[in-house]
Amino acid sequence: MARGKKGGRRGGKSGGRNADDAYRTDVVEKIDMHNERFEKYYKSQGVLPDDEWDRFLEAMRAPLPTTFRVAGSRQAARLLNDVIRSTYVPHLADVVFEGESVTPPAQIPWYPEGLAWQFNVSKKVLRKSPEFKKFHSFLVYETEVGNISRQEAVSMLPPLFLEVEPHHKVLDMCAAPGSKTAQLLEALHANDTVTASSIPSGLLIANDSDHKRTHLLIHQSARLPSPALMVTNLDASIYPAIKIPSEQTVFPSGTKARVAAKKQYQLLFDRILCDVPCSGDGTMRKNVGIWKHWQPMDGNGLHGLQLRILQRAMRMLQKDGRIVYSTCSLNPVENEAVVAAALQSMPEFELVDVSNHLPELIHRPGLTTWKPTVDRSINTDFATYDEYLQSLPEEKRGDTKMLPSHWPPSADVVEKLNLPRCIRIYPHLQDTGGFFIAVLQKKTPNAAAAASVKSTGVSEGKRQADAVESLETQDAKRPKLALEPEAPSADNVIEQDAQDDEAEGELLDEPAEEQPTIEENTGEIPPATPSITPAEFRKKNAGKTKNGDGSNIHFRENPYTFIAPDDPLVQACISKLNLKPDFPASNVMIRNTIGDPIRSLYITNDIVKSIVLHNDYTRIRLMTCGTKVFAKQEGAEAKREGADTHFRVLSEGLPVVLPYIEPESIVTADLPALKILLETYYPLCSRFDGPFRSTIESKSNGSYIVRFEPGTLGTATLSHDLVLPLWKSNVSLTLMLDKKAKSALSLRLFGEDVTPAARAAAQKKQATSEPATPAPEPDVLVPMEEDADEA
Ligand SMILES: C[S@@+](CC[C@H](N)C(=O)[O-])C[C@H]1O[C@@H](n2cnc3c(N)ncnc32)[C@H](O)[C@@H]1O
Numbered sequence: 001m002a003r004g005k006k007g008g009r010r011g012g013k014s015g016g017r018n019a020d021d022a023y024r025t026d027v028v029e030k031i032d033m034h035n036e037r038f039e040k041y042y043k044s045q046g047v048l049p050d051d052e053w054d055r056f057l058e059a060m061r062a063p064l065p066t067t068f069r070v071a072g073s074r075q076a077a078r079l080l081n082d083v084i085r086s087t088y089v090p091h092l093a094d095v096v097f098e099g100e101s102v103t104p105p106a107q108i109p110w111y112p113e114g115l116a117w118q119f120n121v122s123k124k125v126l127r128k129s130p131e132f133k134k135f136h137s138f139l140v141y142e143t144e145v146g147n148i149s150r151q152e153a154v155s156m157l158p159p160l161f162l163e164v165e166p167h168h169k170v171l172d173m174c175a176a177p178g179s180k181t182a183q184l185l186e187a188l189h190a191n192d193t194v195t196a197s198s199i200p201s202g203l204l205i206a207n208d209s210d211h212k213r214t215h216l217l218i219h220q221s222a223r224l225p226s227p228a229l230m231v232t233n234l235d236a237s238i239y240p241a242i243k244i245p246s247e248q249t250v251f252p253s254g255t256k257a258r259v260a261a262k263k264q265y266q267l268l269f270d271r272i273l274c275d276v277p278c279s280g281d282g283t284m285r286k287n288v289g290i291w292k293h294w295q296p297m298d299g300n301g302l303h304g305l306q307l308r309i310l311q312r313a314m315r316m317l318q319k320d321g322r323i324v325y326s327t328c329s330l331n332p333v334e335n336e337a338v339v340a341a342a343l344q345s346m347p348e349f350e351l352v353d354v355s356n357h358l359p360e361l362i363h364r365p366g367l368t369t370w371k372p373t374v375d376r377s378i379n380t381d382f383a384t385y386d387e388y389l390q391s392l393p394e395e396k397r398g399d400t401k402m403l404p405s406h407w408p409p410s411a412d413v414v415e416k417l418n419l420p421r422c423i424r425i426y427p428h429l430q431d432t433g434g435f436f437i438a439v440l441q442k443k444t445p446n447a448a449a450a451a452s453v454k455s456t457g458v459s460e461g462k463r464q465a466d467a468v469e470s471l472e473t474q475d476a477k478r479p480k481l482a483l484e485p486e487a488p489s490a491d492n493v494i495e496q497d498a499q500d501d502e503a504e505g506e507l508l509d510e511p512a513e514e515q516p517t518i519e520e521n522t523g524e525i526p527p528a529t530p531s532i533t534p535a536e537f538r539k540k541n542a543g544k545t546k547n548g549d550g551s552n553i554h555f556r557e558n559p560y561t562f563i564a565p566d567d568p569l570v571q572a573c574i575s576k577l578n579l580k581p582d583f584p585a586s587n588v589m590i591r592n593t594i595g596d597p598i599r600s601l602y603i604t605n606d607i608v609k610s611i612v613l614h615n616d617y618t619r620i621r622l623m624t625c626g627t628k629v630f631a632k633q634e635g636a637e638a639k640r641e642g643a644d645t646h647f648r649v650l651s652e653g654l655p656v657v658l659p660y661i662e663p664e665s666i667v668t669a670d671l672p673a674l675k676i677l678l679e680t681y682y683p684l685c686s687r688f689d690g691p692f693r694s695t696i697e698s699k700s701n702g703s704y705i706v707r708f709e710p711g712t713l714g715t716a717t718l719s720h721d722l723v724l725p726l727w728k729s730n731v732s733l734t735l736m737l738d739k740k741a742k743s744a745l746s747l748r749l750f751g752e753d754v755t756p757a758a759r760a761a762a763q764k765k766q767a768t769s770e771p772a773t774p775a776p777e778p779d780v781l782v783p784m785e786e787d788a789d790e791a
């Protein structure tokens with residue numbers, strides 16, 4: 001659905017059920033799933049042949065199968081997928097419940113490597129069948145720790161069509177709650193191993209205009225911590241130009257060195273996902289309330305914003321880049337109409353034929369014609385916008401909210417746009433929700449120039465010459481809705497900017513002397529502006545508002561400060577945690593309000609650092625970036641030794657830091673040791689055996705890494721290295737994982753939750769004379785922040 005309107009459109013009570021039940025697909029009756037307007041509208045669009053109509057409606061009314069994706073780095077995902085395939089599925093193969101056999105989970109045929117699954121069992125089976133109950137617990141805990149993502153099948157598609165690689169600069173324009181962002185991050189981290197994260201050279205900016213929902217996004221993406229991630233909170237339709245020192249820009253001959261030196265350039269993206277807000281009628285199988293409230297003016301109203309977002313994306317795309325535009329709506333006004341209008345406004349773009357990209361995916365081509373309705377009663381009588389306008393009294397014509405782009409272009413234009421290259425997914429085709437996808441790219445230069453002149457009468461050269469536009473002007477500019485040609489593509493603007501700099505005066509809002517200079521066009525990002533020590537930071541910012549320069553009083557996030565690699569804090573981490581010389585110490589950052597003691601250190605990759613250093617973080621409304629790697633170890637012991645020097649590696653940051661930790665700080669242990677560490681909060685060193693005990697006893701107190709080697713213990717098998725952070729105190733050890741992660745690990749390895757938290761929960765239940773269960777079980781199958789609208 002378009003937004004997190006919880007309860008907004010989901011219908012009310014029905015037939016005496018309680019309000020919660022009204023939203024459950026397994027209890028809402030089919031009798032409630034009718035909407036005359038819906039049927040009339042879609043019939044008149046000719047979305048499907050007549051003989052498929054009943055099957056389509058039947059599928060729309062059937063409960064949506066539960067689907068999930070094995071998430072995380074590719075190697076780790078493969079291992080977990082093997083556990084599902086070889087351990088859980090065989091146990092679920094012959095389940096009979098109340099006399100009926102239950103179909104086990106099956107892999108979604110089109111998802112690469114079989115990493116996505118679906119099953120369709122009632123909540124009763126999940127709760128009462130012992131086999132499914134166990135599977136349910138497994139799913140819940142693996143979801144909690146981010147190894148499994150509960151996601152609608154069709155919602156998994158857009159990132160697959162985007163084909164992200166680790167070096168790509170990616171923008172996810174409407175990203176919350178973040179299920180697709182997680183997939184994009186995984187693709188960026190394709191080179192991660194089971195235990196160690198790569199530091200991709202690329203970048204993912206995940207954006208959403210809804211401030212609250214960006215927190216969901218941050219939470220969701222924290223499951224795959226990445227130094228390459230940034231989260232912003234902006235209106236995607238007017239997404240500002242992000243400034244970055246030029247890497248590859250070839251300056252036009254004659255550009256004065258002084259001009260080139262002080263210029264910064266707009267970051268262009270290799271991949272952009274526009275998963276735009278939409279009316280969401282493709283999610284009706286899940287959000288059954290939409291049946292009651294559906295009406296076509298929702299789609300009409302969203303069309304303009306959807307188009308502006310797509311046009312903004314087109315202006316921010318690299319030459320060889322790719323855009324995926326997607327909605328979970330079946331309405332052509334939100335789909336083909338948007339794509340057609342965008343393509344006409346920028347003729348240098350084309351639709352990509354991706355019909356064979358996922359051979360097992362059954363889909364239908366995009367529509368070449370459609371009939372917008374001009375009112376709620378499904379009045380589709382007007383063949384063109386002009387016809388509609390003529391039908392209105394003259395004085396009312398200015399008031400209409402209908403736009404020319406709601407209507408299909410003329411037949412000859414439609415033919416050139418290749419709209420059948422769009423992908424439509426209908427629920428009856430593969431038992432999914434409904435969905436729409438279009439993949440756009442820039443044409444090869446010659447084709448683009450020809451298309452441009454033909455369609456607009458304006459040559460590309462003239463267009464570039466007209467493209468005198470500063471980054472600030474771009475920020476303010478809202479892409480046009482009308483179908484006249486969009487002015488410059490963003491990359492043209494960039495090349496033009498260097499020439500215009502002298503004539504236009506300063507193009508940048510920061511004073512020139514604060515800008516890093518580009519010495520030569522070497523293709524490298526110039527060194528960062530000098531980092532500062534925390535003490536200098538406090539001094540510099542003393543007396544300022546919480547928001548740094550106070551330029552955006554409504555934006556209340558903490559500032560971002562890179563600290564100098566020779567800062568005592570960084571040096572303390574390097575020496576205490578035994579980090580190798582190649583640890584990227586100059587990419588360590590703190591987030592802090594003025595004067596606060598520093599508790600956490602973050603790390604980013606080079607490009608994220610460069611963006612942070614060259615942009616006002618309040619202007620780009622930067623919610624977070626990079627990943628937290630070290631935290632100050634609190635407690636008396638740490639204080640005794642000097643609080644500023646006692647940092648530990650965080651479990652979420654460990655995969656990033658692991659490649660930089662010297663082998664002496666990594667101790668080796670086995671499965672029995674892991675079981676002790678899971679069963680007890682602070683086991684004494686004397687409880688362990690063998691080389692692990694002697695090694696750990698010989699170590700001084702502090703942060704270590706423990707590597708558990710593959711092995712068996714009873715029926716438990718550890719099939720690959722497992723690396724976790726450990727804290728050694730005088731006589732005891734602590735596994736530095738949170739409770740949920742410990743429970744998930746225990747369930748996965750030992751088939752039961754052996755943690756103290758689970759024992760306490762069981763005792764509490766016993767005390768209240770309820771039957772004890774190994775761990776608290778959520779009410780829903782797999783908790784999902786925004787289950788209602790993640791598609
Ligand atoms: C369909 S949802 C996105 C789902 C998301 N891509 C996912 O996979 O989890 C659309 C999102 O667009 C956001 N949104 C609405 N208007 C926006 C705008 N003008 N700019 C950016 N985001 C917007 C909404 O807050 C909502 O989170």
